[in-house]
Amino acid sequence: MAPMKPNAPSQAPSPPILYSFKDSDDLSKNLADFVIKAQNEAIERRNKFTLATSGGSLPKMLAKYLINRTDNAVRWDKWQIFFADERLVPLSHEDSNYALCDQEFFSKVPELKREQIHTIDESLIDDAEEVADAYEKQLAGAFAGKESVRNPVFDLILLGMGPDGHTCSLFPDHELLTEQSRWVAPIEDSPKPPPRRITFTYPVLNHAHRLAFVLAGEGKQEMLAKSLDEPERGLPASRVKPAPPGDLYYFTDEAASKTVQYAKSEFKL
Numbered sequence: 001m002a003p004m005k006p007n008a009p010s011q012a013p014s015p016p017i018l019y020s021f022k023d024s025d026d027l028s029k030n031l032a033d034f035v036i037k038a039q040n041e042a043i044e045r046r047n048k049f050t051l052a053t054s055g056g057s058l059p060k061m062l063a064k065y066l067i068n069r070t071d072n073a074v075r076w077d078k079w080q081i082f083f084a085d086e087r088l089v090p091l092s093h094e095d096s097n098y099a100l101c102d103q104e105f106f107s108k109v110p111e112l113k114r115e116q117i118h119t120i121d122e123s124l125i126d127d128a129e130e131v132a133d134a135y136e137k138q139l140a141g142a143f144a145g146k147e148s149v150r151n152p153v154f155d156l157i158l159l160g161m162g163p164d165g166h167t168c169s170l171f172p173d174h175e176l177l178t179e180q181s182r183w184v185a186p187i188e189d190s191p192k193p194p195p196r197r198i199t200f201t202y203p204v205l206n207h208a209h210r211l212a213f214v215l216a217g218e219g220k221q222e223m224l225a226k227s228l229d230e231p232e233r234g235l236p237a238s239r240v241k242p243a244p245p246g247d248l249y250y251f252t253d254e255a256a257s258k259t260v261q262y263a264k265s266e267f268k269l
């Protein structure tokens with residue numbers, strides 16, 4: 001893989017923007033509008049929309065108000081979808097992030113073609129290094145051209161946050177938190193099962209055009225507060241700091257954001 005170069009001169013990243021919606025349904029509705037706005041701007045710029053999604057609780061909230069829109073606002077044919085992390089299991093396995101997204105989202109959108117969805121090569125899953133390298137090559141291919149020797153710049157990356165503060169498959173105190181030379185890294189000791197996974201690294205996350213954490217429910221309260229109010233803890237989620245002109249958002253509901261002190265912003269598109 002080509003050496004990594006910074007994509008932008010070093011300026012301070014913009015502070016995260018925190019939105020709090022009344023419940024997870026309201027969150028999903030507004031998230032759909034936000035995704036469509038990101039999609040429209042991306043199509044205007046480059047005639048395609050590159051999105052990376054996570055697994056866990058996110059796909060259901062993402063799909064809810066996107067899949068049934070009747071206003072043709074979603075330009076499905078322009079979407080290129082990647083996974084911010086993936087578990088090293090067959091794509092049909094119940095632990096696979098692809099399988100989850102397919103069940104909650106992709107299978108409900110007939111316009112979305114399989115070749116627009118960039119999955120791991122499941123024939124390689126016995127070798128985590130190989131899977132990560134092959135997935136990195138897929139990224140390099142999709143972002144070829146001017147960006148080929150730089151870090152990929154996703155139009156939008158959607159992230160979850162686990163109860164320990166992990167995001168993607170980047171876990172607290174893990175050596176991958178300082179990984180700077182790979183875009184996609186293998187991990188074979190994930191504290192959350194299954195242990196074998198691949199994950200985007202910070203060189204990818206921190207060059208995205210937009211990133212959004214999507215967190216609903218009381219179970220997210222403690223880690224949301226720790227990541228926004230105590231960034232000095234260095235939790236994996238707090239280390240997501242997209243380089244300018246990238247922006248970072250937190251889409252939360254009142255249950256998740258009840259105890260956070262960080263200032264909330266009014267949602268506007």
Ligand SMILES: O=C1O[C@H](COP(=O)(O)O)[C@@H](O)[C@H](O)[C@H]1O
Binds near residue numbers: 055058162163
């Ligand atoms: O293991 C994972 O967990 C995180 C968080 O999941 P959640 O269920 O707490 O929302 C998820 O973002 C990641 O993609 C997944 O592999």
